[in-house]
Amino acid sequence: xxxxxxxxxxxxxxxxxxxxxxxxxxxxxxxxxxxxxxxxxxxxxxxxxxxxxxxxxxxxxxxxxxxxxxxxxxxxxxxxxxxxxxxxxxxxxxxxxxxxxxxx
Amino acid sequence: xxxxxxxxxxxxxxxxxxxxxxxxxxxxxxxxxxxxxxxxxxxxxxxxxxxxxxxxxxxxxxxxxxxxxxxxxxxxxxxxxxxxxxxxxxxxxxxxxxxxxxxxxxxxxxxxxxxxxxxxxxxxxxxxxxxxxxxxxxxxxxxxxxxxxxxxxxxxxxxxxxxxxxxxxxxxxxxxxxxxxxxxxxxxxxxxxxxxxxxxxxxxxxxxxxxxxxxxxxxxxxxxxxxxxxxxxxxxxxxxxxxxxxxxxx
Numbered sequence: 001x002x003x004x005x006x007x008x009x010x011x012x013x014x015x016x017x018x019x020x021x022x023x024x025x026x027x028x029x030x031x032x033x034x035x036x037x038x039x040x041x042x043x044x045x046x047x048x049x050x051x052x053x054x055x056x057x058x059x060x061x062x063x064x065x066x067x068x069x070x071x072x073x074x075x076x077x078x079x080x081x082x083x084x085x086x087x088x089x090x091x092x093x094x095x096x097x098x099x100x101x102x103x104x
Numbered sequence: 105x106x107x108x109x110x111x112x113x114x115x116x117x118x119x120x121x122x123x124x125x126x127x128x129x130x131x132x133x134x135x136x137x138x139x140x141x142x143x144x145x146x147x148x149x150x151x152x153x154x155x156x157x158x159x160x161x162x163x164x165x166x167x168x169x170x171x172x173x174x175x176x177x178x179x180x181x182x183x184x185x186x187x188x189x190x191x192x193x194x195x196x197x198x199x200x201x202x203x204x205x206x207x208x209x210x211x212x213x214x215x216x217x218x219x220x221x222x223x224x225x226x227x228x229x230x231x232x233x234x235x236x237x238x239x240x241x242x243x244x245x246x247x248x249x250x251x252x253x254x255x256x257x258x259x260x261x262x263x264x265x266x267x268x269x270x271x272x273x274x275x276x277x278x279x280x281x282x283x284x285x286x287x288x289x290x291x292x293x294x295x296x297x298x299x300x301x302x303x304x305x306x307x308x309x310x311x312x313x314x315x316x317x318x319x320x321x322x323x324x325x326x327x328x329x330x331x332x333x334x335x336x337x338x339x340x341x342x343x344x345x346x347x348x349x350x351x352x353x354x
Contacts, residue, residue, distance in 0.1 A: 022180070023174075023176035023177055023180070024140070024145060025140075025143070025145040025146060026143045026144075026145065027140045027141055027143045027145055029143070030141055030143070077135070077146050077149075077174040077176070078174060078175055079149045079172045079173075079174055079175060080172075080175040080178060082172065082184065085170075085172065085184045085186075088184075088186070088204065089168075089170070089186060092186065092188065092202055092204065093157070093166070096157070096166075096188070096190055096200055096202060097157060097159055099200055099215075099217060100157070100159050100162070100164060100190060100199060100200055101159045101160060101161075103199060103200075103217065103220065104159065104160075104161045104162060
């Protein structure tokens, strides 16, 4: 039982860390939340000598939760300045002007 | 004769309030979020802009709608979409429609020139590097492109409608005409980041196509004032659900 809990906690923690690195936003809370819960249960189910590993899984998961929360609070979503897209818009407008003059 | 007169009068009351409420040099910016496992994740910025384009003989209202993914998403799934329409500034009758989309490696351009007869468009389209396809598509007298439809919606006098009343509109998209049904769901006060708490017209949009899903799951809240600014849009499409929230306006 303890082993199953630990394996699942590690899997969810890894998924959570991946989501933290990727721009998945708050969705990373889901696997990380599960990892935290499972690692806490694993700590409870472990004897004193075996508590070290689940504690590390818990610590890593909590750090990842804090990173996700920090990213959400302090990093504002921005659109890159895309010169090519800007140029395309201008060209489309010039082309449209020609087409409209052809219609008149 | 009497029936026709009633229809004309109804249309005048509903659509004829004032076309002038779509002003030039307006810019509305939205944050688009997509529902991933029950959590809304911000994906892109959508901008709706208006300006005047002057040719040698006429002036057109240029309606533009662009979507760009936030930079954090660009490496994974880059979106650079541009939809624009050139319309009569008073009647909002479209003359030209452009669509240029780039979505994660897929790109397509499309152009409709609305012919003066009002019954057809010259459509030019190209998908990726495939050959350009040109065709003349027959359309109804009241058919409009997707961008014009959004702006036309803002000219409707919702105060003249009953709650639950449905307004049909015809949209041309991908060279096909679709019937779009706008259902007026009454007024609702909602919290917005730009206007604070605001009373809005609540509308449900459905279409006789598989592009929109569910009943009353595609909703728009527009401010209950002369400008009718769309402040919140919730959508349900075959690949999921999401929303657009107004984040700035000019």
